[in-house]
Amino acid sequence: METQIAKLIDGKALAEKIQQELSATITELQPQIGRPPGLAVLMVGDNPASAAYVRGKERACAKVGIASFGKHFPTETTQTELEEVIAALNQDERVDGILVQLPLPDHLDAVTLLHQIDPDKDVDGLHPINLGRLVRGEPGLRSCTPFGVMRLLQEYEISLEGKQAVVVGRSILVGKPMALMLLEANATITIAHKSSHSLENIIKNADILITAVGRPGLITAEMVKPGAVVVDVGISRVTDANGNNRLVGDVDFDSVKRVAEFLTPVPGGVGPMTVTMLLQNTVTSYSQRSKI
Ligand SMILES: NC(=O)C1=CN([C@@H]2O[C@H](COP(=O)(O)OP(=O)(O)OC[C@H]3O[C@@H](n4cnc5c(N)ncnc54)[C@H](OP(=O)(O)O)[C@@H]3O)[C@@H](O)[C@H]2O)C=CC1
Numbered sequence: 001m002e003t004q005i006a007k008l009i010d011g012k013a014l015a016e017k018i019q020q021e022l023s024a025t026i027t028e029l030q031p032q033i034g035r036p037p038g039l040a041v042l043m044v045g046d047n048p049a050s051a052a053y054v055r056g057k058e059r060a061c062a063k064v065g066i067a068s069f070g071k072h073f074p075t076e077t078t079q080t081e082l083e084e085v086i087a088a089l090n091q092d093e094r095v096d097g098i099l100v101q102l103p104l105p106d107h108l109d110a111v112t113l114l115h116q117i118d119p120d121k122d123v124d125g126l127h128p129i130n131l132g133r134l135v136r137g138e139p140g141l142r143s144c145t146p147f148g149v150m151r152l153l154q155e156y157e158i159s160l161e162g163k164q165a166v167v168v169g170r171s172i173l174v175g176k177p178m179a180l181m182l183l184e185a186n187a188t189i190t191i192a193h194k195s196s197h198s199l200e201n202i203i204k205n206a207d208i209l210i211t212a213v214g215r216p217g218l219i220t221a222e223m224v225k226p227g228a229v230v231v232d233v234g235i236s237r238v239t240d241a242n243g244n245n246r247l248v249g250d251v252d253f254d255s256v257k258r259v260a261e262f263l264t265p266v267p268g269g270v271g272p273m274t275v276t277m278l279l280q281n282t283v284t285s286y287s288q289r290s291k292i
């Protein structure tokens with residue numbers, strides 16, 4: 001007995017629509033600015049998942065007309081070498097966005113590197129200035145994944161005003177900025193993490209549940225309030241019963257789809273929006289920088 005109640009939130013479709021709009025914007029701006037927008041993605045080492053994401057980002061850039069200035073460095077690259085690369089990209093007029101793909105090898109200090117990116121080129125929204133702007137509710141470059149989630153909720157006309165929102169996970173990349181954006185939209189927020197007691201009790205009153213952990217099956221139907229909106233940011237690679245490799249989120253999709261009102265799939269939900277918001281941030285930076 002499979003009764004699906006949940007409407008699926010189609011991140012892939014919205015991502016394609018926004019990418020077409022970005023492409024049109026670039027076509028319009030480029031003759032005035034005299035160059036295409038530019039994005040530099042820095043990747044260190046050979047983490048296969050990171051390599052796949054970076055390829056996806058570069059493919060999306062090519063599709064909308066953003067020039068890639070990506071660089072791939074060997075694992076043993078030093079902190080100083082990377083700092084010099086970032087300093088050069090900060091000065092490079094053709095580059096509107098700089099992203100350091102995380103995680104970095106252990107000998108590198110990611111925080112120090114992120115602080116060195118020109119905040120106006122910080123298309124990942126991870127520089128303290130842009131995070132501070134988010135805390136203050138001021139305009140600024142926003143973290144791509146939570147920004148993409150907000151855009152999805154807006155597209156599906158899901159109202160946040162006064163709603164109980166629970167965010168599971170508190171990373172600087174996803175959980176924390178996610179909670180701040182929901183707060184900015186007047187939701188009442190709760191943030192859960194590893195030390196939280198009784199996740200079930202925290203989640204059970206959530207009208208909006210956003211999970212960004214990376215643990216398959218963490219969220220089951222019994223935990224979810226009937227009629228809730230469930231957004232699954234988690235991505236894990238698992239081998240299924242047939243020996244096939246596939247991507248899954250934190251949500252037990254087959255059970256939760258019977259209780260939630262809206263649900264994002266993995267893949268095809270939040271992931272494509274993350275990439276699209278990176279392109280969006282790059283175009284925002286492009287038009288803002290060229291007005292100076
Ligand atoms: N779809 C997309 O576009 C993106 C997906 N991701 C995916 O999202 C997931 C999270 O990424 P990221 O935030 O970078 O990961 P991190 O590992 O940095 O953070 C994971 C968070 O989950 C919390 N956590 C771990 N176990 C539990 C638990 N049992 N109960 C409650 N909370 C728990 C941790 O708590 P604590 O802080 O206490 O340790 C931490 O805050 C990953 O699967 C990642 O691959 C990431 C970026 C983009």
Ligand SMILES: Nc1nc(=O)c2c([nH]1)NC[C@@H]1CN(c3ccc(C(=O)N[C@@H](CCC(=O)O)C(=O)O)cc3)C=[N+]21
Pocket residue numbers: 052053056099100101102103124144145235247266267268269270271272274275
């Ligand atoms: N500085 C930094 N910024 C990031 O934004 C960042 C990062 N580092 N490190 C790793 C995580 C992960 N991440 C994803 C991007 C796209 C998909 C995505 O497009 N996923 C597709 C599936 C892609 C596939 O099939 O492999 C989907 O969910 O449909 C997923 C995850 C960005 N991250």
